[in-house]
Amino acid sequence: MNWTQLLSGKRLGMESYAERKHERTDFQRDYDRLIFSSPFRRLQNKTQVFPLPGSIFVHNRLTHSLEVSCVGRSLGNNVAKGLAQKYASGEANFPEIGSIVSAACLAHDMGNPPFGHSGERAISAYFLEGNGRELEQAVRQEGGRWEDFVRFEGNANTMRLLTHRFIGRRQGGFALTYCTLASIVKYPYASTLSPHGKFGFFQTEEETYLRIASELGLQGAGGRYPRYPLVYLVEAADDICYQVMDIEDAHKLRILSSEETKNLLLGFFQGERLQHTLDVMHRVNDTNEQIAYLRSSIIGNLVDECSRVFLEKEEEILEGRFLSSLIKEISPPFRDAYAACSKVACRKIYCAREVVDVELAGYHIFSRLIDLLTDAVMNPAHAYSRLLLQRIPEQYDTQAPGAYGKIQCVLDYISGMTDVYALDLYRKITGLSLPAV
Secondary structure, X not given: OOHHHHOOOOEOOOOOOOOOOOOOOHHHHHHHHHXXXXXXXXXXXXXXXXXXXXXXXXOEHHHHHHHHHHHHHHHHHHHHHHHHHHOOOOOOOHHHHHHHHHHHHHHOOOOOOOOOHHHHHHHHHHHHOOHHHHHHHHHHHOOOOOHHHHOOOHHHHXXXXXXXXXXXXXXXXXOOEHHHHHOOOOOOOOHHHOOOOOOOOOHHHHHHHHHHHHHHOOOOEOOEOOOOOOHHHHHHHHHHHHHHHHHHHHHHOOOOOHHHHHHHHHOOOOHHHHHHHHHHHOOOOOHHHHHHHHHHHHXXXXXXXXXXXXXXXXXXXXXXXXXXXXXXXXXXXXXXXXXXXXXXXXXXXXXXXXXXXXXXXXXXXXXHHHHHHHHHHHOOOOHHHHHHHOOXXXXXXXXXXXXXXXXXXXXXXXXXXXXXXHHHHHHHHOOOOOOOX
């Protein structure tokens, strides 16, 4: 891989069009196009980890994505500066790396269904363990990729959301640059080649990804492709934000005590840096302000660490030999503190009653909605089906040929829902919330 080709400004779906000139760069336009979109706006009503807020405001998918984008921009700018110094005589457009990474970070969760990661698990469970198992034979007989459903992956769904031409929409979906799209695909292979259940694109978007890979010079073998280099920065921004911010949210919800939270976060500092941090902390008496200061300092340190790792491993990354993540390669003191936070999160946060309740609700609601909607698209002539199909927006192809296409239509609709919309639809079509007569 070479940086000149990797930082191409070509835009998906617009290859044959001569677009008018803009003051904004192509990559800045990607950012603006995403932030003004309806799917991005709907993230404000999608669960990140904890239930949507009552009196205490914790992160939702929207605030998480905005923060990840800010961190991603910092990582991109750091790396761009280092690469520009290394390749001073090159032609690559390094100054735009920050814009590319920040745009990709905005979009990285746009394909995730309602109810957090439990939504992904609920969809997979429906086809692996629930009534969806009955559809496997029909999908396989027509040549459909059943693994796309039993291993449903929000990352692959983001790729579909951004590139698929839904009914009434333009060619190329959002018509983003190849660079931004490639920066989102963390797992550049199909579901049938996944060693751990995660994958980067559905069967329907595989050809699109191959076109992107070819344009950017990503040489694959056996259906697997090396990661696009900037994926590592998007992944690092996400890793930094969710781990540190989940700890802060858990403190706000009193899942973690103030003392436990401070001790965890202070683990990122040693020696003189620790003393300096304590001195600054003690200038304020408000506990939340102290924790916010720790959080901001930690994020700054982790941004510098991950930037350093990327620049040190750049040769391996360009050759497709770097198989780790940036966060796993940071210096031992930071890595140990990060691991301590991760361990506490698994033990106390992700299995907290509030989080489990969201997962339980997601399983039940998704199972019922997929059941009813799939039956409707498979049997459109039935009286109830005709009524239910009127609820599905026109952009989703309910008449798609084959079982694979019809299932994908249902999942397009459901994954685009907000938590509140999914719950409201569930109540209405199951008769739990009938209008007054």
